Amino acid sequence: MAVGSADLPKLREALPLDAVLTEAPQLEPYRRDRALDPDAGTPLAVVLPRTTAEVQAAVRWAAEHRVPIVPRGAGTGLSGGSTALDGCLVIGTERMRAIEIDERTRTVVVQPGLLNAELKAAVAERGLWYPPDPASFEICSIGGNIATNAGGLCCVKYGVTADYVLGLEVVLADGRAVRLGRGLVKDVAGLSLLQLFVGSEGTLGIVTEVTLRLLPTPPTHRTVAAWFRSTEDAAEAIAEIAAAVRPSMLEYMDRAAVNAVEDQLALGLNREAAGFVLAGTDDAGPDARELTTILAILRAHDPISVEETTPERGERLASARRAAIPAVEAKGRLLLEDVGVAIPRLPELIHGVEAIARANDVTIAFIAHAGDGNTHPLVVFDPDDPAEGRGRTAPTARS
């Protein structure tokens, strides 16, 4: 499958001079994403196109020469989706950042390399809101969000990336560009190939243009923080809140995650608590029913403390939650897991992970978009310790 460097002139001919990287130091940053896969290969070349036509040219060249393609967004993935193979062609979308907002239809058309935060900021200037907010929203790209069908903190109420994608332009493996969806809010005719692409991790093609639905400016959001003596109490409070109201945020961190964040940010988090719950509501009703319900449930589960925060403090605590993965990462090499459960089974999952950590004498920090049952057990290991393997062996496999 490897291709001689003799073929590279043809690739260079088909693309602008600065769009093709082939020197070893240029290739190095494109070998890995944030999963830091120790088995990553070295690409033959990296292409950084600015247009759909340039993506097509690169894909056609790869198809003709049977060179495997690894599509890449901002390279912030934690599960190795952009890990290069030896002799592959990396096609990175980082220079594809155009954006065009249509306030009348409340939609936006973007190129895939635009960062989530850039999109949010641009539409906010027009009084509009793009809800999906992965914890990495300041550094991750929309193309990557689509490839992984990214969620986030507000997704418990406002849905995941798939819920906002109205249209895609994609380049298929033979270099054809096709449009999926018509960019309409209501469009239910025919098989939904659009939704098949969302979350397909670059395996079906490369997204080159995206039409997204927007919402009006978000309603005011009130945040409550609670600290618990036991993970059981925290997990049961979460399950009750999720069944009683529609929180706009319902996040969880355990002691290991809280301490990792506090080591970095010194926000005055409670290092002794077994579990931390951060709940939000944008219920604007005059009686603040949701807020009252959330407070009552948290207080009924024997908390150390419950704090109704100011908006500033609430945003700082949400940032603390978003900082959890890099903070835990700073403690050693990270193996990120991504486990979804029905919310009533959350206590059981937390228990099970604790038991695995104890049995294997390994640190597993536990954070969760708890309100939708999406959890991230964060296994911290030492890549230089042979007993802890090379990061691809689950801790239970060596017990």
Place this chain on the structure above:
Amino acid sequence: MAVGSADLPKLREALPLDAVLTEAPQLEPYRRDRALDPDAGTPLAVVLPRTTAEVQAAVRWAAEHRVPIVPRGAGTGLSGGSTALDGCLVIGTERMRAIEIDERTRTVVVQPGLLNAELKAAVAERGLWYPPDPASFEICSIGGNIATNAGGLCCVKYGVTADYVLGLEVVLADGRAVRLGRGLVKDVAGLSLLQLFVGSEGTLGIVTEVTLRLLPTPPTHRTVAAWFRSTEDAAEAIAEIAAAVRPSMLEYMDRAAVNAVEDQLALGLNREAAGFVLAGTDDAGPDARELTTILAILRAHDPISVEETTPERGERLASARRAAIPAVEAKGRLLLEDVGVAIPRLPELIHGVEAIARANDVTIAFIAHAGDGNTHPLVVFDPDDPAEGRGRTAPTARS
């Protein structure tokens, strides 16, 4: 492709006695849905299973004997999706009506034959809400809603059927039953074959079990009705409302549709107005910002009258809108169209349809889920008039 009646004993053997219909008078009601296709064929047999295993038995028999299958829900479709072919096997889900609600996870598992209204009523008893509300919700089935990815009046804010489907059990063409999705609120791993099935009109398999997401009891809903002198004024008001707020309902009927409904229901609708707009909001904020905005926009477009309704009157007017298709149907044979546009293009579409109706001297009533740009031009024709064809020829084709 036709199969001898000699094969029917094998089908009968595989199924309970009362699940297989083969007598002509029994078959007749299963030849057509509400599209009343004049070219409908006569099935060899109709199977009315109660379980997934019975659906599998029928599908296996059909696969073995190469008999085409026409899946059928409640038979309320207006576009002929359940029209029988000569010698086909109709598999109808009307006896598959089990329901199991899980309040803790706010999900429900149903068989496909359950009516949308039955589902809504059952979950409402537990303080839960299933939003999708096609105008036919009292008579259409959940299986049919999934086959067509049905929308409805509240979908402008709360989304279509696809947004609520978390899991499916489907029987494929060879009789295998497979599960798609895991019934979890957050589930973004792998290709979304689940979403590929939603809206696939029975072409990929037969849905035999559905897991649906529910919401808490809906917030209070306030309704405003406005009557306009011109369709332009109405359409422009709609586009402005859709851009300014997030209405929970934004419906439109033209004069022909209003008159057809008034002929049947005598609700005191304004027969003289060129266009009728029905807007709803469930903004519960203390300043009722959305309601104020909607009223201001409607009043700025030279209306004949604007009425802030009581909840009872609002529900009666929504019922009037839901009654539009059967009311127009009573005027002659109906050719239902289903056209989606970006909302700013709504005035242009309404104009274009009016021009086609005039040029062809045919009645085209126009109704719309205007807030999401989903319109239904309703062409009324006389099936016995040779000039008006047999219902499959678009009016423009004979001009």
